[in-house]
Amino acid sequence: MTEPNQNNPQWETDTDTFQATETLMRSQSPIDETTTQETVEEIISAYPKKVAKKRSKHIVVRDPAQPEQEINANVRTTPGIITQRGCSFAGCKGVVVGPFGDVVHIVHGPVGCSYYSWMTRRNQFKTREDGENFIHYCFTTDMNEHDLVFGGMNKLRKAIQEAYDLFHPRAITVHATCPVGLIGDDIQGVAREMAEKLNTNISAFNCEGYKGVSQSAGHHIANNEFFKKWIGQDTETESIEGYTVNILGEYNIGGDAWEIERVLNKCGIQVIATFSGDGSYDEATKAHLAQANLVMCHRSINYMANMMETKYGTPWLKVNFIGIHAFAKSLRKLARFFDDPELTQRIEEVIEEELAIAETQIAEYRQRLEGKTVFLFVGGSRAHHYQDLFADLGMKTIVAGYEFAHRDDYEGRQALPKIKVDADSRNIEELEVKPDPENYQPPKSEEELEKLRQEKVVGEYTGMMPDMGEGTLLVDNISHHELDTLIKRFQPDLIGSGIKDKYIIEKFGIPSKQLHNYDYGGPYAGFWGAVNFAKDVDSRVNSPTWQYVKAPWQQAS
């Protein structure tokens, strides 16, 4: 049974292939109900009692008849369970801040944190004409025992000075790691002091690894600091002509942001700043001048989208550039937003041209992939976004989950009022934001914006759940045990996950596609990206190598 799509606003596309994609995404799971129930029971019953009780709330069998299904998310990890999760430092420096390639990012801590976040996420960066490029560098205060005992503030001061003397960067960021908070180093104070001394933008991020329960806390901390110290720093530029947007929560993994920008530019839409893929400091300081924020990864950047709306009146639109029909739908949403017949026509022309090429090129792969089943376990947004792209290939997502998303990413933003911030996340600062007396300039009248809100064009994310059909499974913060059981019981054709799982999955003889680093391929976003993706998925699923896993004398006759 497919969930009835009662409210299909105008800007949604209604072509046949789009309908086919959506129908497949929302169709019933091919795994029968009994098997699904038994599997969930098998998973839960293996846990110690208390753990079983907790984990059962993180696993939901999708039931479209219950419009307000709930899932537990964004709570602490059970010690010892073997989680995929990382920490707040990874969410802040590794994800949101690090991709700014013309900025020197200094990690204040022992050597590990800077080292492991050095070139391991593939947020690509291109040097601007007059710009600098630090993306291949790793900077740290490399704290030792002496710094732990006597404090590391002096060393941090010196490190900032040395970085400044060596590179004269546009901006410097400082990132705290676990011990920094414990020994009481005041990195905010040092940043303020050195910013004044060097007359340079120096921002400090208190993203100690133990804060919150996952990478998510780090996103929030990064958003706050960017909002306070970077946005609106360009006071020279007063306005920018044309249709302008920022892309928020797009990290240019494998060149995704470049493909998105190519298509937007073709439509006649200019990207002012991207947070943070291929991000440059100067562009970021102009972000407040854009007419709209396009939110790609809701989890990591919705804080800034909301704060910018309050302070500058910039509305935000949730978009998905993964999957050709999803991209088309997002472009139409933008056309509806700008509401200019000429722009709308150009967008329609671009969609027609790009869709035709992509569909033709995908067709060959689709033939070989249609009907296959997929699990998706990815950070905080891709487990939803990629369901569209897999559906473009005729593949059905039967189990999906996030490492660290919150209930609103699963259930939609209507769940927000119901979410209680628990003790583990209470200490993440919530900024109080007010309209800026000079720069509050909404691009549209309040009536128009209200209408767009009603149509769910702006300010809305409906979450992953409504896109998943009856009997599919949602698993939040999956453990190794859960992954193991689900593989054995459901035998999917492909699992989209990360590096820690990849070879576990493949040792079971099941192909795995990394959806954090794309197995060093990409881009996967946009129209050209979808074709890359189709080719790569085909190569994983249909590779002749899998036939040799069992020796001929081991195979049943």
Added chain:
Amino acid sequence: MLEATPTEVQEREALRINPAKTCQPIGAMYAALGLHNCLPHSHGSQGCCSYHRSHLTRHYKEPIMAATSSFTEGTAVFGGGANLRQALTTIFKLYNPDVVAINTTCLSETIGDDLPSLIRAAQDDGIIPEDKLVIHANTPSYVGTHVTGWSNMAKAIVDYLVQKSDTPQQQINLIPGYVEPADTRHLKRFLKEFGVESVVFPDTSDVVDTPQTGDFRMYPKGGTPVEDLKTAGDSLATVALGPMASEAAAKSLQNKCDVPYRALDLPIGVAACDRFVQTLMELTGTQPPESLVDDRGRLVDIMTDMQQYLYGLRVAVSGDPDQVVPLTEFLVSCGARPVYVITGTPSKYFRKRCEEILSNTVPEAIYKDDTDLFYLHQLIKNNPVDLLVTNVYGKYIARAEDIPLVRFGWPILDRVGHSYFPTVGYRGSMHLLCTILNTLLERKDRDDPDEVFELVM
């Protein structure tokens, strides 16, 4: 590439750039994987554990299993005892390892969690099943490097698991150092050929280089069995290969069980291999078999056959002390000139051995411990080299300066083979030397103009 790196070298006191090392716990995690049926456990916040598993996975293209105490802010204030108890309960119920090997992070070290007491309490309260073992190593990230972490876990294995009985064993203990599974496998074969009985630990062969069978095994067949360690206290002697990684454990074994030890450079290159063989001869009174002597001869044969390509070659080397020291000696023995030799690990051993190897042979050589790749790059910018031998991170310098690169040591994240083909022993050294030579010849083929492009080299 790396265009911001200035040629002029400024003294840096505080800013580390492009480190040639990482932190302790990952080394401890790797060493713990060398115990059979062991689950490494990271006592700290979960980010460390994820980073360490990911990094080892990228290096081996293999599953790397480990659990974590998943500290939160509350834990950071009140201590990690409750988290550890929960973790052990969950681990034994769910994943059923025979041994849990705990390492710590800068978080649990800074708050001062007392692991021995926590483990004892867990034992007393029945959280640890009677037939199961929990061992630990303190691995503060702000002391030493990943090599120190390996060393601390190897020592913990001795302290917790090695025993002495009244039955002397005609065997030696071999601590292979922070090396690849192929190296340990090769060393075991080497001893077998020699006719020497041994206990080798930690042993990651058949753990991080497992076959594809269609069946995932959480605890693969490899790893030193705890049973074997029970006799290590009765061995004739311990051979510790790679003093930075292995000597602490060997020393501890000597103190605990009166087993004498010999610390040697890793057997990379002809001279270091010879010393290893001579040590085995002395300790066991056995002569090396003809097969090994022949292998030695083949290695020297390549050295003499191809010496023209290496003689006088300016080489830059970086990596972990245990690897870099014998590599430097090997290069010198081939007639090459290792002019820059660096490591990120603070190491007296490194300084002393580099001086012994280089002061008479390559007097212009600059060798430095506790430094970084930014410094190495600056040295190269000032006076270029013909060859770079480093771990994966050297690839940026190699590209920036257009220098042929041989990947060697740990980690190698962008190539395959390092975990399958050894670089220790005569045969491993042959493999390493061939890789170096072939890299240089590839470069020559790329660079030579058509009219002098050679068929035979």
